[in-house]
Amino acid sequence: MRWELTEVDFGITEGLRTKERQKQLVAEGKSQTMNSRHLTGDAVDVVAWVGSQVSWDWPLYEKIAQAFKQAAAELGNSHRMGRGLADA
Template identity: 45%
Template sequence: MSQFQLSQRSLTRLIGVHPDLVAVVKLAIRRTPADFTVVEGVRTVAQQCEYVARGTSKTMNSYHLPQADGLGHAVDLAPLTGGAIPWGDWSKFKGLADVVKACAAELGVPLEWGGDWKTFKDGPHFQIPREWKGRA
């Protein structure tokens, strides 16, 4: 049990995200030994176009965009150290990912972490399958 809770800004960023992924994030904030923030949930097509143009995303087929069920199937989470995101410290993102993946497994929610990708490692990114209908 941690002393952390999601800020109102983080909760707002979870609006429109698949409820099972939201449940994973909400469990993770209760289990994490270090605080984290929700950087982003659902994106618009215009935002995604901008990210692709800047090179911070590689595809217009993002799980952050509303899927067939009308929900976003991705979130970007970042650890906080002294209230700031330690962008250059991969170990902090890996530590957060370990907690998030354990919470997903406990809840029976399939989850992929962008830090496990072979190319374009994306430490903040977590996604559930597009075809995921939800927990039974």
């Protein structure tokens, strides 16, 4: 099995959250719902790295989303991309 599915360096910044953490993020305006998939461990937050800096350049995230989709297909898993990445 090959592991490199994208040339984009990325990391996972957060996954499973407690209700307390989710409440904090909603209060800070960083999340809009208390029904987040993070509460069940069915979501992760991804960040793209360019060198040692975080990048919010959208095309990088489209490439990451494609890598997630390909990895899921190769592993026989279903997945759903959120926050606009569903169609990437």
